[in-house]
Amino acid sequence: PFTIPQWTSTSEGAATMITGMIDPTIAGEFTALVPSGASVGDYEAHELRDQDPKRYEGNGVLKAVHNVENVIAPALIKQHFDLRTDLAKIDEFLIKLDGTKNKNNLGANAILGVSMACARAGAAARNVPLYEFLARTAGYPTSYTMPVPFFNVINGGRHSGNPVAFQEFMVAPVGAESMSHAVQMGSEVYQALKKIVSSKHGASACGIGDEGGFAPPISHPTEALGLLLGAIKNAGHEGKVKIGIDPASSEFFKSGNYDLGFKTNQPHSLSPAELQSLYSSLLGKYPIILLEDPFAEDDWSSWTAFNKTCKVELVGDDLLATNVERVELAKSKEACNSLLLKINQIGSITEAMEAAKKAYSYGWRVFVSHRSGETIDDFIADLTVAIGAGHLKSGSPCRGERVAKYNRLMDIEDELRATGGSFKYAGPEFVK
Ligand code: PGA
Ligand code: ZN
Numbered sequence: 001p002f003t004i005p006q007w008t009s010t011s012e013g014a015a016t017m018i019t020g021m022i023d024p025t026i027a028g029e030f031t032a033l034v035p036s037g038a039s040v041g042d043y044e045a046h047e048l049r050d051q052d053p054k055r056y057e058g059n060g061v062l063k064a065v066h067n068v069e070n071v072i073a074p075a076l077i078k079q080h081f082d083l084r085t086d087l088a089k090i091d092e093f094l095i096k097l098d099g100t101k102n103k104n105n106l107g108a109n110a111i112l113g114v115s116m117a118c119a120r121a122g123a124a125a126r127n128v129p130l131y132e133f134l135a136r137t138a139g140y141p142t143s144y145t146m147p148v149p150f151f152n153v154i155n156g157g158r159h160s161g162n163p164v165a166f167q168e169f170m171v172a173p174v175g176a177e178s179m180s181h182a183v184q185m186g187s188e189v190y191q192a193l194k195k196i197v198s199s200k201h202g203a204s205a206c207g208i209g210d211e212g213g214f215a216p217p218i219s220h221p222t223e224a225l226g227l228l229l230g231a232i233k234n235a236g237h238e239g240k241v242k243i244g245i246d247p248a249s250s251e252f253f254k255s256g257n258y259d260l261g262f263k264t265n266q267p268h269s270l271s272p273a274e275l276q277s278l279y280s281s282l283l284g285k286y287p288i289i290l291l292e293d294p295f296a297e298d299d300w301s302s303w304t305a306f307n308k309t310c311k312v313e314l315v316g317d318d319l320l321a322t323n324v325e326r327v328e329l330a331k332s333k334e335a336c337n338s339l340l341l342k343i344n345q346i347g348s349i350t351e352a353m354e355a356a357k358k359a360y361s362y363g364w365r366v367f368v369s370h371r372s373g374e375t376i377d378d379f380i381a382d383l384t385v386a387i388g389a390g391h392l393k394s395g396s397p398c399r400g401e402r403v404a405k406y407n408r409l410m411d412i413e414d415e416l417r418a419t420g421g422s423f424k425y426a427g428p429e430f431v432k
Contacts, residue, residue: 028124032116034109035344036373038210039158039167039248041297041318043326045347046100048107064110071106072097072114083122087137090118091350108347115348116379130379131412134386138353143422146179146413147368147384148172148430149406150244150290150393151186153193153231154216154224155209157248157263159372163219165260165268167248168211169228170393172289174428175240179413182425183406185237187397193231200227210372212396219264221245221278225286244290244393245282249275250318253296272302283312290367290391292340293317303335313338315367320355322346327358338365341389343380356387365430368392374401381408390430 036047048067050060075097081090094114098106123133135142150170157167171189176182193214197205201216209215218224225243232241252262258275261268270278272295279294292315295302307314317340320326330336339359343352356366368384370393381404384392392409395402416423 028121030117030120030124032113032120032379033375033377034113034116035371035375035377036109037342037344038372039251039318041250041321041345043297043318043321043323044345045108045321046102046104047109047344061107061109064107067106067110068114072110076114083118084125085122087115087119087122088350091115091348094348095351103347108344112344112347112349115350116343116377119349119379129382129412129415131382131385134349134353134383138357138387140387144385144412144416144424145388145390145430146409146423146425147389148174148176148391148426149179149182149186149409150367150391151190151213151397152211152246152393152395153186153190153213154227155211155213156215156218156224158251159211160209160213160215161263162209162215162217163261163264164221164224165247165252165258165262166221166224166245167251168244168246168292168393169213169221169224170244170246170290171228171232172242172244172391173237173240174242174289174426174430175237176425176427178425180410183397183410185235185241188235189228189231189237189241190397192234193227196227196230196234208396208398211370211374212398212402220260221247221282225282229286242287242289244292244313245288246292246315246317248293248317250293250296253299258296272299276302276306279306283310288312290315290338292367293319295319297321300333300335303330304333307334307336310337313365313367315340315365317342317369322352322355324351324355324358327355327362331362336364338367341366341368341383342371343383344371349383352383353387356389365390370394370402370405376401376404378404378408381405381412385409385412390426 048064050063051058094111123130150172152168152170154169156164173182173185176185197214197216205216252259257269259267259269290313297318314336315338316336320339322341322345346352359366366389368380368389394405
C-alpha cells in the first residue's frame with residue numbers, strides 16, 4: 001500500500017489536490033492495451049478470438065476478457081506476489097496457469113495485458129518510471145539510449161490496397177541530434193513525401209495504409225525507394241536519414257517461390273535466388289541500413305545464404321516470433337543478426353525481455369516493434385528505452401496509435417534531461 005494524490009474540483013472549479021490514503025489496500029488502477037497484427041507469423045503465441053460468426057465476424061475477444069476476470073485474476077490475487085520484485089514470477093505463474101506452449105488456453109492477448117498492467121503497477125509501487133522499472137527488473141543499466149525511430153512512410157503488402165508486395169518502407173533519422181529532433185526530421189520527410197506522392201499520383205493517392213504510411217499505386221520496390229529518396233532530399237535531410245525495408249515475405253511465399261504480384265491478378269514469381277539478387281541490387285543502390293523478413297519464416301536456407309554476405313542489419317520477425325527457442329534455432333543456422341521484438345508475439349513481458357537478452361548474447365541487435373493493429377498504449381516506448389534497443393518502429397508520424405509511442409519517447413527524453421538522468425540519442429551508432 002502507498003499513497004497517490006487524488007484530484008478533485010473545488011466549488012470555484014479550480015483543481016485541488018487532496019493527498020491521503022483512500023483505501024489502504026488499493027494504490028491505483030493499472031491498465032494495458034494489447035495489439036494485434038495483419039501479417040501474423042506461424043510461430044506466434046495464440047491470440048484468442050471468440051470465433052463466433054455473429055459477433056465481429058468471429059473476431060470478438062469476450063473469451064479472453066472472461067479469462068482475465070474469472071481465471072487469471074482470482075488465481076493471481078491468491079498468490080500475493082510482490083509487484084515490486086516479482087514480475088518474472090508473475091509471468092511464470094501465468095504461463096503455468098495456461099499450461100500450453102503457445103498460450104492456447106487463456107490466450108496470449110489475455111496474458112500479455114495482465115503482464116503489462118503488473119509491470120505498470122510494479123513501477124508505481126517502486127515510484128519509478130516504467131522504463132526504469134523494466135531496466136532494473138531485467139538487469140539493464142540506467143544510463144539510457146534513446147532509440148532511432150524508424151517511420152514506416154510507404155505501406156504495401158497486407159497493410160494497404162496498392163499493388164506493391166513489400167509491406168514497409170521506413171525512414172530512419174540516424175543523423176538527428178536527439179529523439180525529438182528525429183521526430184521532427186521524420187515528420188518533415190513524411191510531409192515532403194506527401195507532396196511528391198500528390199504531384200506524381202494525384203491527391204487521392206495520399207490516403208494512408210494500416211501504419212499511417214502513404215499507399216500510392218506503385219508496383220515495384222524501386223518506385224517506393226525513389227519516392228523516399230526524393231522526400232529525404234526535398235526535406236533537406238540527405239545523408240542524415242537512412243532507409244529500412246520490411247518485405248514481410250512470408251505473406252507472398254508460395255510453393256518455394258516468392259510472388260511479387262500476389263496482390264494483383266498478374267503473378268510475378270521470383271525464385272529465392274532471384275529474390276536474393278533483387279535485395280543485393282537494392283542494397284547496392286539505396287541507403288538501406290536494415291532489412292526485415294526478406295525471406296519466409298521456413299525458408300532457412302535463403303536466410304543463411306544471404307546472411308553470409310549481408311552487410312546490413314538483417315532482422316527476423318516472423319522468423320523468430322520473439323521466441324527464445326526460435327532465436328536459438330536461428331543462431332544455430334546463422335540466419336540473421338537482429339531480433340524483431342513484438343510483445344504480443346510471445347505474450348508476456350518477461351519472455352520478450354528474455355528473447356532480447358538471448359539476442360544480445362549473440363551480439364545481435366534488437367529492433368522493437370508495434371503491430372499493424374495497434375492501440376494507443378505506449379508501453380513499448382518504455383520497453384525500448386529500458387533494454388537499450390537503440391531503435392524501434394512505430395509507423396508513420398500520423399495516426400494516434402503510432403504517434404503515442406513517439407510522444408512517449410519525447411516525454412522520456414524530456415524527463416531524463418530535466419532530472420539529470422544519463423542518456424544519449426543512439427544516432428548512427430545504434431547498430432553497435
Ligand atoms: P503486422 O506487421 O503487425 O501486421 O504483423 C508488422 C510487421 O510485419 O513487422
Ligand atoms: Zn515484419
